[in-house]
Amino acid sequence: xxxxxxxxxxxxxxxxxxxxxxxxxxxxxxxxxxxxxxxxxxxxxxxxxxxxxxxxxxxxxxxxxxxxxxxxxxxxxxxxxxxxxxxxxxxxxxxxxxxxxxxxxxxxxxxxxxxxxxxxxxxxxxxxxxxxxxxxxxxxxxxxxxxxxxxxxxxxxxxxxxxxxxxxxxxxxxxxxxxxxxxxxxxxxxxxxxxxxxxxxxxxxxxxxxxxxxxxxxxxxxxxxxxxxxxxxxxxxxxxxxxxxxxxxxxxxxxxxxxxxxxxxxxxxxxxxxxxxxxxxxxxxxxxxxxxxxxxxxxxxxxxxxxxxxxxxxxxxxxxxxxxxxxxxxxxxxxxxxxxxxxxxxxxxxxxxxxxxxxxxxxxxxxxxxxxxxxxxxxxxxxxxxxxxxxxxxxxxxxxxxxxxxxxxxxxxxxxxxxxxxxxxxxxxxxxxxxxxxxxxxxxxxxxxxxxxxxxxxxxxxxxxxxxxxxxxxxxxxxxxxxxxxxxxxxxxxxxxxxxxxxxxxxxxxxxxxxxxxxxxxxxxxxxxxxxxxxxxxxxxxxxxxxxxxxxxxxxxxxxxxxxxxxxxxxxxxxxxxxxxxxxxxxxxxxxxxxxxxxxxxxxxxxxxxxxxxxxxxxxxxxxxxxxxxxxxxxxxxxxxxxxxxxxxxxxxxxxxxxxxxxxxxxxxxxxxxxxxxxxxxxxxxxxxxxxxxxxxxxxxxxxxxxxxxxxxxxxxxxxxxxxxxxxxxxxxxxxxxxxxxxxxxxxxxxxxxxxxxxxxxxxxxxxxxxxxxxxxxxxxxxxxxxx
Amino acid sequence: xxxxxxxxxxxxxxxxxxxxxxxxxxxxxxxxxxxxxxxxxxxxxxxxxxxxxxxxxxxxxxxxxxxxxxxxxxxxxxxxxxxxxxxxxxxxxxxxxxxxxxxxxxxxxxxxxxxxxxxxxxxxxxxxxxxxxxxxxxxxxxxxxxxxxxxxxxxxxxxxxxxxxx
Numbered sequence: 001x002x003x004x005x006x007x008x009x010x011x012x013x014x015x016x017x018x019x020x021x022x023x024x025x026x027x028x029x030x031x032x033x034x035x036x037x038x039x040x041x042x043x044x045x046x047x048x049x050x051x052x053x054x055x056x057x058x059x060x061x062x063x064x065x066x067x068x069x070x071x072x073x074x075x076x077x078x079x080x081x082x083x084x085x086x087x088x089x090x091x092x093x094x095x096x097x098x099x100x101x102x103x104x105x106x107x108x109x110x111x112x113x114x115x116x117x118x119x120x121x122x123x124x125x126x127x128x129x130x131x132x133x134x135x136x137x138x139x140x141x142x143x144x145x146x147x148x149x150x151x152x153x154x155x156x157x158x159x160x161x162x163x164x165x166x167x168x169x170x171x172x173x174x175x176x177x178x179x180x181x182x183x184x185x186x187x188x189x190x191x192x193x194x195x196x197x198x199x200x201x202x203x204x205x206x207x208x209x210x211x212x213x214x215x216x217x218x219x220x221x222x223x224x225x226x227x228x229x230x231x232x233x234x235x236x237x238x239x240x241x242x243x244x245x246x247x248x249x250x251x252x253x254x255x256x257x258x259x260x261x262x263x264x265x266x267x268x269x270x271x272x273x274x275x276x277x278x279x280x281x282x283x284x285x286x287x288x289x290x291x292x293x294x295x296x297x298x299x300x301x302x303x304x305x306x307x308x309x310x311x312x313x314x315x316x317x318x319x320x321x322x323x324x325x326x327x328x329x330x331x332x333x334x335x336x337x338x339x340x341x342x343x344x345x346x347x348x349x350x351x352x353x354x355x356x357x358x359x360x361x362x363x364x365x366x367x368x369x370x371x372x373x374x375x376x377x378x379x380x381x382x383x384x385x386x387x388x389x390x391x392x393x394x395x396x397x398x399x400x401x402x403x404x405x406x407x408x409x410x411x412x413x414x415x416x417x418x419x420x421x422x423x424x425x426x427x428x429x430x431x432x433x434x435x436x437x438x439x440x441x442x443x444x445x446x447x448x449x450x451x452x453x454x455x456x457x458x459x460x461x462x463x464x465x466x467x468x469x470x471x472x473x474x475x476x477x478x479x480x481x482x483x484x485x486x487x488x489x490x491x492x493x494x495x496x497x498x499x500x501x502x503x504x505x506x507x508x509x510x511x512x513x514x515x516x517x518x519x520x521x522x523x524x525x526x527x528x529x530x531x532x533x534x535x536x537x538x539x540x541x542x543x544x545x546x547x548x549x550x551x552x553x554x555x556x557x558x559x560x561x562x563x564x565x566x567x568x569x570x571x572x573x574x575x576x577x578x579x580x581x582x583x584x585x586x587x588x589x590x591x592x593x594x595x596x597x598x599x600x601x602x603x604x605x606x607x608x609x610x611x612x613x614x615x616x617x618x619x620x621x622x623x624x625x626x627x628x629x630x631x632x633x634x635x636x637x638x639x640x641x642x643x644x645x646x647x648x649x650x651x652x653x654x655x656x657x658x659x660x661x662x663x664x665x666x667x668x669x670x671x672x673x674x675x676x677x678x679x680x681x682x683x684x685x686x687x688x689x690x691x692x693x694x695x696x697x698x699x700x701x702x703x704x705x706x707x708x709x710x711x712x713x714x715x716x717x718x719x720x721x722x723x724x725x726x727x728x729x730x731x732x733x734x735x736x737x738x739x740x741x742x743x744x745x746x747x748x749x750x751x752x753x754x755x756x757x758x759x760x761x762x763x764x765x766x767x768x769x770x771x772x773x774x775x776x777x778x779x780x781x782x783x784x785x786x787x788x
Numbered sequence: 789x790x791x792x793x794x795x796x797x798x799x800x801x802x803x804x805x806x807x808x809x810x811x812x813x814x815x816x817x818x819x820x821x822x823x824x825x826x827x828x829x830x831x832x833x834x835x836x837x838x839x840x841x842x843x844x845x846x847x848x849x850x851x852x853x854x855x856x857x858x859x860x861x862x863x864x865x866x867x868x869x870x871x872x873x874x875x876x877x878x879x880x881x882x883x884x885x886x887x888x889x890x891x892x893x894x895x896x897x898x899x900x901x902x903x904x905x906x907x908x909x910x911x912x913x914x915x916x917x918x919x920x921x922x923x924x925x926x927x928x929x930x931x932x933x934x935x936x937x938x939x940x941x942x943x944x945x946x947x948x949x950x951x952x953x954x
Contacts, residue, residue: 011881018889019877019896021823021863028822123806199827199835199925200890251825251890252925284828504888504926670884674931678887681928705832705923713919713929718912742928 005517006733009670013523014508023249026203029218031277034205035064037267038125039280040115040132041289042107045141045361045698046154049105052115053133060131062124065274067266068115069104077101077269078235080260082326083477086164086335086357094164097155097359099325101235101262101269107136108154108324109361110698111289116266118274122281141361143694145321146298148358154324161359163322163331168339168413169315169352177313177350181304185387191375192765193296193321193692194685195708196368198503200251201282202291204264206271214242215271219264221247221531222257222501223541226478228533230260230328237268247531250503254682255367256291257503258543259328263290288703293692294368296321297334297375303383309393311402313350314342316379320357320365327366331357336414336474337372337462343411344380345422345460345636346402351412361698367543369682369743370461377459381748385456386761395752396426396435399458415462417634419726425660426458429638432720433658438642451645452655453757456638457749463737464549464633464730481628482546483539484554486515486562488621490607492600493525496558497624499539500551501531505675505739507547510667514552514733518559520586521599537624545737548667549633553731557625566599568617569606573597633728633736637661639680641749645757650773652688652754657719659745664728664736672738673721679742680719685711686743687750691766709766794855796821797865805852812836812847814855815862823863823893827923834922837894837901838862844901846921863893866900875946876900879939880932887926898922899936908944910937 004010017023054066080099087093103114115132119125142151148161155161178184205218215238221227224245232240250257263280271278282290301316320334339353370377388398400423409417430436438454445452465471468479485497496511512526529535542551563583570588571578580591586599597605605611609619642656659676666672689709693701702708727734747765754772755761760779764771789804796819803818815821815838826848827835836848839861866874876896879885886892902910902918915933924932 012884014889015881015886018886018892019863019873019880020867021821021893023823023889025822025825025890027826028816123808197925198888198890199833199923200825200888201827249889251827252888254925284830284833506887674884674887674927677928677930678926679928681930682925704830705828706830710923710925711928712923713916713933716916716929718930718933719928 002517004513004523006513006665006667008513008668010509010513010523010668012506012509013512014506025200025249025251026205026218026220027281029205029248031205031207034277034279035118035120035274036122036125037270037278037280038117038129039113039263040117040129040134042110042112042114044107044136044138045110045143046139047107047136048139049103049107049114050135050137054115056133057117057128057131060124060128062120063128064118064120064276065270066115066117066128066132067270067273069100069102072100072102072269073104075269077237077265080262080265081230081234082328082331084329084332085475086166086331087475088164089167094331095158095162096326097157101265109363110700111363112324113262116270118270118278141698143360143362143698145296145319145358145360148321148360154359154361158359163326163357163359165356166335167352167354170350170412171352174313174315174350174352178302178304181312182307183305183387183391185303185383185390187301187382187386189299189301189379189382190764191295191297191299191378192686194294194368194690195288195692196254196256196291196294197287197710198252198254198256201284201287202257202261202263203281204267205277205279206267207277208271208275210275215268216244216246217264217268218246218248220250220257221245222250222253222503222543224501224531224533225499225538226541227260227264231265231268235265237265245533247501250501253503254369255294255371255543258541259292259366261290285704288700288708289363292327292366293323293363294365295375296365299379301379301383303387305387305391309391309398309401311346311348314348314383315352316342317354320355321360321362322357323360323362323364325364327364330364330366332476333367333372338376340414341373341376341460341462342380342413345404345458347404347409349412353413362694369679370740373461373740374683374744374747377457377744378748381457381459382751385752395456396430399426416631418631418729420634420636420662421724421726422458422636424724425637425662428722428724429640429658429660432660432722433640433642433656435640445644451647451757453643453645453753455641455749455752455756457745457752458638459745460634460636461740461744462632463545463635463740464629465544465546466632467630468628478540479628480540481626482550482554483537483624483626484551484558485624486558486622488562488603490604492521492603494519494521495527495529496555497529497536498551498555499536499541500547501542503542505542505547506668506671510671511552511555513667514555515559519599545635545739548735549728549731549737550627550629552733552735553629554625554627556732557627558623561623561625562621565621565623566602566606569612570597570602572611572613572617573602573605629730631730633664633730635661635663635736635738635741637741637745639745639749641753643753643757645754645772647776650769650776652767652772654684654717657717659719659721659742660724661738661741662724662726662736663738664725665734666723675738676721676742677719679740680746681711681716682743683746684716684750687747687765687767689715689766689768790853792852792856794858794860796860797862807853809852810848811850811852811855814852815847821862821864825890825893827891832921832923833891834898835891835894837897837922839897844898863896875942876939879935879942883931883935883938885927885932885935891922891924895922895924895932899939902936903940903943908940910940
C-alpha cells in the first residue's frame with residue numbers, strides 16, 4: 001500500500017478550503033445585479049386559495065416583481081414529478097397528483113408556496129412578502145398516516161388518499177408457514193418521521209443569459225444532472241443544452257438534496273421573467289417546512305419460527321406517509337428500498353410485505369439517509385430480538401442459527417446477496433464490546449440505581465445503487481450507472497470528472513487515491529471535478545452509498561482505457577511492441593530491456609505527438625467510461641449498543657457503542673470511520689431524540705431547533721468502529737459502500753438495548769426520557785401482577 | 789443608513805448598514821467574508837460563530853451596529869498571514885473533524901473559545917458539554933471532540949501567539 005493509495009488514511013485534500021473559510025457554497029456565490037426571492041407560504045395544512053392580492057406588496061421599496069401560482073400556470077411551467085412508477089397489487093399505476101411549483105388553486109401542507117416576492121435585498125423581499133394578502137378557505141386536513149385513508153380526500157386522482165397498495169412476496173406460502181409455526185412474534189411499530197437537517201439550508205440562484213437564451217442554476221444538489229434532466233424534460237423550463245446546473249460545495253445532503261424542489265424551478269422561471277439573477281436562500285424554519293422529510297411508517301410485522309428458533313416466514317403490513325405530494329423518488333423508498341431488505345442477514349424461506357402509500361397534509365416524504373433500509377432493519381432486528389427474548393434463546397444465538405452462510409443467496413424478496421460473513425462481524429463486535437463483561441457491568445449499574453441493557457443489530461443493506469436494467473424493470477425512470485472521465489494533461493497531472501457529487505464524503509481525496517495508486521503519481525497532481533453540468537457530461541449523483549461502488553468503478557474503467565492508450569503511446573516512444581510495454585509505479589518499461597520512460601514523458605509525447613503515426617494512434621490522453629453495476633452491493637455488520645437507564649427519570653445514556661461493518665474494500669479508513677460515526681449519530685437521533693410532530697390541525701410543532709431535538713455532542717458517546725472485509729464480487733475493486741450503514745443499523749440497536757434494560761417491549765421512537773419513563777410505569781403493574 | 793466601523797481580522801472596515809443588519813450579513817454580504825455561515829434562525833446551530841473582542845458570539849444574533857469599534861475575528865482571520873494554519877485548524881484536518889465543512893468555521897471558532905475558558909487540557913466530557921451551541925449533522929461529533937482536544941493541547945505547547953486567535 002502506498003502512502004496515498006487504496007487503504008491509506010490520507011488526510012483530506014478538500015479540508016484546506018473548509019477550515020480556512022474558503023469553501024464555495026451556493027449562498028457564497030453572487031452574480032451582478034442579483035435579486036433576492038422570498039416565498040409566501042401557506043399557514044394552513046389544507047385550504048382553497050380564493051384570491052391573492054399582490055398590489056400592496058408590489059408598491060413596497062425595492063420590489064422587482066411579485067409572482068403567483070396563476071402566473072406560473074399561465075406560463076405553462078410543468079409540474080414536479082416522481083420518477084419511479086410503482087404498480088399496485090391490482091395492476092393499477094400509482095396515483096401521482098399534480099405538484100405545481102407554486103400552488104394556484106389549493107394548498108396541501110403548511111409551507112406550500114403560493115407566491116414569490118423578488119426584491120433588491122433579502123430584507124425588502126421579506127417585508128414585501130408580509131404584504132401579500134392571500135384569502136384562504138380552510139379545508140379539513142389529515143396528517144396522520146394511520147388515519148389518511150379515512151381522512152378528507154386531498155387529491156382528485158387519489159381516492160382514500162391512497163397512492164398505491166403494493167405487495168412483494170408469496171402471501172399464500174407465508175400464510176402456510178405461519179400456520180405450521182411453533183412460535184410467532186408480533187410487533188406494532190411506528191417508524192418516526194424525521195427532518196433531514198443538513199446544516200447548510202437549501203439555496204437556489206438562477207441567472208438568465210438573454211443573448212443565448214440560456215439559464216444557469218447554482219443549486220444545493222446531490223445530483224445536478226438529474227436536476228437538469230427533470231427541470232428540462234418534465235418541468236420544461238429550458239432545454240437541457242440551454243440549462244447549466246452547478247452544485248458547488250454542498251453542506252450535507254443525507255438525501256434531502258437529491259430531489260427537485262419548487263424553489264429552484266421558481267427561481268429559474270423568475271430569472272427569465274425579470275431578466276436578472278434571482279437567489280433564494282432557505283431560512284431554517286423553511287427547511288423544516290419544505291425539505292423532504294424521512295421515514296414515517298406505521299407497521300404491523302410478524303415473524304414465524306420453529307421450536308428451535310429457525311425462522312420460517314416473515315410478514316409485514318406498512319402504511320407509508322408520503323406527504324402532500326409525491327417527491328422525486330418517494331415512491332421507491334417504502335417499496336423497493338424497504339421490502340427487499342426484509343430478509344436481513346437471515347435465510348428466511350418466505351416473506352410477504354404489503355405497503356400502502358398515502359397522501360397526507362404534511363411535507364412530502366422521500367429518501368433520508370438509509371431510505372427504506374433503516375425502516376426494514378428496524379422491523380427485522382426488533383422482531384428477531386423480541387423473538388429471542390420470548391423463546392428464551394440468547395439474541396445472538398438466534399441470529400447465528402439463521403444467518404445466511406453460503407453465497408450467492410437468493411432471498412424471497414428480489415435481492416441476491418453476493419458476499420458476506422455475518423458470523424465474522426458478529427464475533428468481532430462481541431469481543432470489541434466486551435459482551436462477556438456485561439453482566440458484571442449490569443450489577444454495577446444496579447448498585448448505583450440504574451438499569452443497564454444491551455441491544456444488537458445485525459443489519460444488511462443494498463447499496464451501490466444500482467443496476468440500470470434491474471431498477472428499470474422495477475419502475476425506475478432513470479438508469480443508475482455512473483460516469484467518469486480521466487483527462488491527463490501534457491505535464492502528467494490529471495483531472496477526473498465524475499458524475500458523483502460530494503457533500504461531505506471526501507471524494508476529492510478518495511477518488512484521487514485510486515488514481516494515485518493506479519498511475520503512480522502524487523495525489524497533489526490529481527484534481528477531482530464534479531457538480532457542474534457544463535464540465536461533467538452526465539452523471540447520476542451521490543446517494544444510496546453509491547459513489548464508491550459505482551462512481552469509483554467508472555473511474556477504474558476509465559483508468560483502464562488511459563493505461564491502454566498510454567501504453568500505445570509508449571510503444572512508439574520506446575520503439576517496442578505494444579505487448580512488451582509494462583506500466584508500474586508511474587514508469588513504462590520494455591519487458592526484458594532497460595528501456596524505460598516516466599509517466600510525464602509519455603503524457604507529453606501523447607500531446608506533442610511527434611512520434612505518433614497518425615494512422616495508428618490519435619494524439620491526446622483522455623478517456624471516459626460509463627459503469628453500470630452488475631448487482632447491488634450488500635454492506636452488512638453488527639452494531640451493539642449498551643445503555644444505562646435512570647428508572648426514576650427515564651433518561652437513557654448510551655455508554656458503549658460498537659460497530660463492526662463489512663464494507664468490502666476500503667479506500668480510506670479514516671473517511672469510512674467518519675461516515676459510520678455520522679450515520680450512527682443520525683440513527684441514535686432517530687431512536688432517542690428526533691421527531692417531526694404535527695398537531696391535529698397540520699401544524700408542524702417541531703419546526704425549529706428549539707422544538708426538533710437534533711443530536712448534540714453531549715447526547716452521544718464516542719464510538720468503537722472496526723471493519724471486517726469480504727469483497728463485493730460485483731465491481732472491480734470490491735467496494736460495498738459505507739455512507740448509510742450507521743443510520744440503518746443503529747435505531748434497532750438502541751431500542752433493543754433500552755427494552756432489554758427496562759424489561760418491556762412497548763417502546764416507541766424517539767425513546768425520550770418521558771417515553772421511557774412512561775413505558776416503565778406501564779410495565780410495572782404487569783410485572784407486579786406476574787410476581788403475585 | 790447609519791455607518792458602522794470595526795476591525796475585522798486586523799483590518800479597519802466601514803460600511804453603511806440598515807439598523808437591522810446582522811453582523812453575519814455585514815461579514816458575508818458587505819465584506820464578502822463568506823467563511824462565516826448561517827445554518828439556522830434560532831441561534832442554535834453555531835455555524836455563524838465569530839469572536840467579538842476575543843469572545844465567541846453568534847453573528848446571526850448580533851447586530852452589525854452593536855459591533856461599532858469592536859475587534860472581530862472570523863475563520864478567515866485565523867491562519868497566519870503567510871498561510872500557515874492555526875493549530876486548531878490543523879487539528880480539525882488531522883483528526884477528520886469535518887465532512888461537509890459547513891459547520892466547521894463555527895466549530896473551530898467555538899473550540900478556540902472553549903480553550904480560552906477551560907484551558908489546554910480538555911477532557912471529552914468538558915468538550916461535549918461546551919459544544920452545546922454548535923450542531924454538526926455529518927460527523928457524529930466523535931472526531932470533532934478528538935480534534936478540539938488535540939488542537940487545545942498543541943496550542944498549549946505553542947508560544948503566546950498561538951494561545952488564542954486574538
